[in-house]
Amino acid sequence: MAKTAAGTTAMGPAGLAPGMEGVTADWSSDQRAFKNVPWGKAMMWIFLLSDTFIFSIFLLSYMTVRNSTTIPWPNPSKVFGLTVGGVEVPLLLIAIMTFILISSSGTMAMAVNFGYRKNRKVTTYLILLTALFGASFVGMQAFEWSKLIHEGVRPWENPFGAPQFGSVFFMITGFHGFHVSVGVIFLLIVARKVWRGDYDNETRGFFTGLKGRYESVEVMGLYWHFVDLVWVFIFAFFYLW
Amino acid sequence: MAHAEGQTHPISVYLWIWLLLFVFSFFSYMVDYMAFQGMLRWSLILLFMMIKAGLIIAIFMHMAWERLAMVYAILLPPVLVLVFVALMTFESDYTFASRQTFFALGS
Numbered sequence: 025m026a027k028t029a030a031g032t033t034a035m036g037p038a039g040l041a042p043g044m045e046g047v048t049a050d051w052s053s054d055q056r057a058f059k060n061v062p063w064g065k066a067m068m069w070i071f072l073l074s075d076t077f078i079f080s081i082f083l084l085s086y087m088t089v090r091n092s093t094t095i096p097w098p099n100p101s102k103v104f105g106l107t108v109g110g111v112e113v114p115l116l117l118i119a120i121m122t123f124i125l126i127s128s129s130g131t132m133a134m135a136v137n138f139g140y141r142k143n144r145k146v147t148t149y150l151i152l153l154t155a156l157f158g159a160s161f162v163g164m165q166a167f168e169w170s171k172l173i174h175e176g177v178r179p180w181e182n183p184f185g186a187p188q189f190g191s192v193f194f195m196i197t198g199f200h201g202f203h204v205s206v207g208v209i210f211l212l213i214v215a216r217k218v219w220r221g222d223y224d225n226e227t228r229g230f231f232t233g234l235k236g237r238y239e240s241v242e243v244m245g246l247y248w249h250f251v252d253l254v255w256v257f258i259f260a261f262f263y264l265w
Numbered sequence: 266m267a268h269a270e271g272q273t274h275p276i277s278v279y280l281w282i283w284l285l286l287f288v289f290s291f292f293s294y295m296v297d298y299m300a301f302q303g304m305l306r307w308s309l310i311l312l313f314m315m316i317k318a319g320l321i322i323a324i325f326m327h328m329a330w331e332r333l334a335m336v337y338a339i340l341l342p343p344v345l346v347l348v349f350v351a352l353m354t355f356e357s358d359y360t361f362a363s364r365q366t367f368f369a370l371g372s
Contacts, residue, residue: 043333050334058335069339080346084353091357094364101297119294126290130283133325137279140271239271242327249325253318259290260314264297265307 064234068243072250075203079254082196083261089188098184100263104168118263121164122255125204128157129252132245139218139241147241148219154248155211158204165201169194193262200258203251214244272327282324289313289320 040059041049051057058066090097101114108116135150172193176183179191217223222236229236293313296306323329328336 040332047333047337050332057338058332060332061335066335069335073339073342076343077346080343080349084346084349087350088353088357088360091354092360092364094361094368101300114300115294115297119290122290122294123287126283126286129286129321129325130279133279133282134276136272137274137276140273242271246326249321252325253321256314256317256321260293260310264293264310 062237062239062243064239064243065246068246072246075250075254079196079199079257082199083257086192086196086262089192090186093186093188095186097186098182098189100265103172103184104263115263117164117168118259121161121168122259124157124161124164125252125255128154128161129249131157132248136242136245139223139238142224142238144218144221144224147238148215151211151215151218151241151244155208155215158208158211158248158251162201162204162208165197165204169197196258196262200251200254203254207248207251210244211248214241272330274330278324282320285320286317289317293317 040046050059053059056063104116104118105112105114106116107113131150132154135147135154138146138150172182172190177190177193179194181187182190217227217236218241220227222229223238223240226235226237228234290313293310296309296313301309322340328340
C-alpha cells in the first residue's frame with residue numbers, strides 16, 4: 025500500500041484502511057467498531073458468537089461424560105442405522121438429514137444473492153424452499169426421536185450402553201432441532217416480507233420500526249447457515265465419533 | 266466484490282461451495298460406512314469437519330469479504346474453547362481413573 029502524505033496507507037473502496045492497520049483503526053475509531061457492516065448484521069454475529077459458546081459447552085459436557093464413563097458408549101453407527109430392504113445401512117437417516125440441511129444452506133445463500141439483486145420473486149421462492157428443507161429436517165428428527173424412544177432410549181437409561189448417551193442425545197439434538205424450528209418460523213416471516221415488497225418499498229418493521237432493506241435476508245441467512253454449521257459439528261462429534 | 270449496499274457475488278460461487286459441501290459430507294459419511302477406526306477415523310472426521318465449517322463461514326456467511334475488525338472479533342473468542350476442552354479432558358480422565366479404581370473394588 026502506497027503511503028500518502030498524511031502518513032496513512034491508501035484507503036480501501038469505502039475509504040477505510042485495509043489489513044491489520046484497519047483493525048486498529050476500526051477498533052480505536054469513534055462511534056462504531058464494525059465499519060461497512062449494518063448494525064443488524066453485527067448484532068446477529070454477536071448473538072451467533074454467544075450461541076457458539078452454548079453449543080460448545082453442550083459438546084464439551086458430552087465429551088466429558090463420554091470420556092469418563094466406565095460402561096462402553098453405544099455405537100452410533102448401529103443405533104442410528106436403518107434397515108432398508110433387509111440390508112442394514114449405518115447412519116442412513118443422519119446422512120440424508122445432513123444433505124438436506126446443506127441443501128437448505130445452499131438455497132439460503134442464493135436467496136441472499138437474489139435479494140441484493142432485488143429479484144423479489146426468486147428470493148421468495150428460494151427462502152420458501154429453504155424453509156421446506158428445514159421443516160423436513162425437523163420432521164426426520166422427530167422420526168428419529170420417536171424411533172429411539174420406542175427402542176427404550178431415555179435420558180437416564182438405554183439398552184445399548186452408557187446411560188449418559190440418552191441425556192446427551194436428547195439435549196444436543198433437541199437444542200439444535202429447536203434452533204431449526206425457530207429458523208423455519210423466521211424464514212416464513214422474512215419470505216412474507218420479501219413477497220409483500222417490504223424491502224423494496226422500505227416499509228418500516230412492526231417491531232424495530234426500521235426501514236425494510238434486503239440486508240434482513242442476509243441477517244436471516246447468517247442464522248440459518250449457523251444452524252447448518254452447528255450440525256456439521258454435531259454430525260462429526262456425536263454421530264461419527 | 267463487497268459493495269456498500271451488500272454482498273454481491275456470482276451465483277456460481279455458491280453452487281460450487283454447495284457441491285463441495287456435498288462432496289465432503291459424502292466423504293465423512295464414507296468414513297463411517299467403510300468403518301475406518303482409530304486415528305485414521307478421527308483425523309478424517311476432524312479434517313472434513315474443519316473444511317466444511319470453513320467453507321460455510323467463509324463463503325456462505327461471507328466472512329471472507331468482511332473487514333478484519335469483525336472477523337477477529339467473532340472468530341477468535343471461540344478458539345478459547347480449546348482451553349476448556351483441555352481442562353475437561355484432564356478432568357474426565359481423572360474421573361475415569363478413579364471410577365476404575367473404586368468401582369472395581371466392589372466387584
